[in-house]
Amino acid sequence: GALVYQYPRRTICKSGTSMRMECQAVGFQATSVAWYRQSPQKTFELIALSTVNSAIKYEQNFTQEKFPISHPNLSFSSMTVLNAYLEDRGLYLCGARDGSDYTFGSGTRLLVI
Amino acid sequence: QQNVQQSPESLIVPEGARTSLNCTFSDSASQYFWWYRQHSGKAPKALMSIFSNGEKEEGRFTIHLNKASLHFSLHIRDSQPSDSALYLCAVSGTGGYKVVFGSGTRLLVSP
Numbered sequence: 397g398a399l400v401y402q403y404p405r406r407t408i409c410k411s412g413t414s415m416r417m418e419c420q421a422v423g424f425q426a427t428s429v430a431w432y433r434q435s436p437q438k439t440f441e442l443i444a445l446s447t448v449n450s451a452i453k454y455e456q457n458f459t460q461e462k463f464p465i466s467h468p469n470l471s472f473s474s475m476t477v478l479n480a481y482l483e484d485r486g487l488y489l490c491g492a493r494d495g496s497d498y499t500f501g502s503g504t505r506l507l508v509i
Numbered sequence: 510q511q512n513v514q515q516s517p518e519s520l521i522v523p524e525g526a527r528t529s530l531n532c533t534f535s536d537s538a539s540q541y542f543w544w545y546r547q548h549s550g551k552a553p554k555a556l557m558s559i560f561s562n563g564e565k566e567e568g569r570f571t572i573h574l575n576k577a578s579l580h581f582s583l584h585i586r587d588s589q590p591s592d593s594a595l596y597l598c599a600v601s602g603t604g605g606y607k608v609v610f611g612s613g614t615r616l617l618v619s620p
Contacts (some may be wrong), residue, residue: 402552428606430606430607430608432610439597439610439611439612439613440553440597440610441610442607442608442609442610445606445607447606487552489552489553491608493606497543497555497558498608500552500553500554500555501552502551502552503551503552505550
């Protein structure tokens with residue numbers, strides 16, 4: 397079956413520093429990878445969608461300058477949160493598309509101190 | 510811009526009850542519909558999906574989709590305390606690439 401490994405599971409970073417999270421699709425080739433953030437008490441907001449043979453598309457309120465994404469091949473994607481501040485804390489989720497379904501990783505919980 | 514809303518925001522039901530969760534979407538071209546369940550501190554897990562109008566049943570869970578009314582729902586028969594979680598609906602449009610999550614319904618099943 398399709399699996400998505402996401403790491404780290406949780407991380408703490410000092411305010412103003414950056415942290416990188418990674419997403420690995422196992423057992424399938426992901427034609428697209430989506431990155432989401434769930435802020436405390438909120439639903440998942442789409443940050444950006446990376447689709448094969450297309451430019452990475454960022455949603456309103458999210459920018460490449462703040463959340464640069466690398467998608468070098470069909471099984472791996474990474475996203476960095478640059479200059480993290482308190483409002484960036486939350487659960488970050490990557491989802492990789494396998495056919496018509498997305499398989500989600502276990503999430504990276506970011507705490508900013 | 511797809512707008513996905515869920516109701517109610519929260520729900521408390523007794524064990525054994527039938528629970529209904531609702532989701533509305535704004536894009537009539539939407540093609541793929543999912544329900545996810547998220548337990549506290551964990552990533553969401555897919556419960557069920559449906560791609561055409563009608564009904565689909567898996568165990569105690571039934572999903573209904575009515576594209577004309579821009580509405581789909583999840584029904585849980587014989588609700589159990591272990592069903593207590595945040596339920597998220599998700600919708601995607603043509604191609605199924607961009608998935609938008611609903612606002613969530615927090616369900617508590619009391620023993």
